Amino acid sequence: xxxxxxxxxxxxxxxxxxxxxxxxxxxxxxxxxxxxxxxxxxxxxxxxxxxxxxxxxxxxxxxxxxxxxxxxxxx
Numbered sequence: 509x510x511x512x513x514x515x516x517x518x519x520x521x522x523x524x525x526x527x528x529x530x531x532x533x534x535x536x537x538x539x540x541x542x543x544x545x546x547x548x549x550x551x552x553x554x555x556x557x558x559x560x561x562x563x564x565x566x567x568x569x570x571x572x573x574x575x576x577x578x579x580x581x582x583x
Contacts, residue, residue: 564565
């Protein structure tokens with residue numbers, strides 16, 4: 509089945525990125541920020557319970573999330 513925490517982190521990052529890209533109203537932005545916080549928590553939990561290869565992938569997910577945040581901030 510794989511690492512459940514890893515899967516939750518991956519899914520949370522994808523959802524947060526989607527929310528950030530599509531957020532337009534203040535309510536959308538609040539929801540996106542909440543999704544980012546959930547993704548960050550899931551990444552931290554997964555990192556503590558992952559193999560070396562999974563940790564590398566989690567770091568990539570974290571970098572993707574940071575990049576998406578930076579892109580949204582620039583807009």
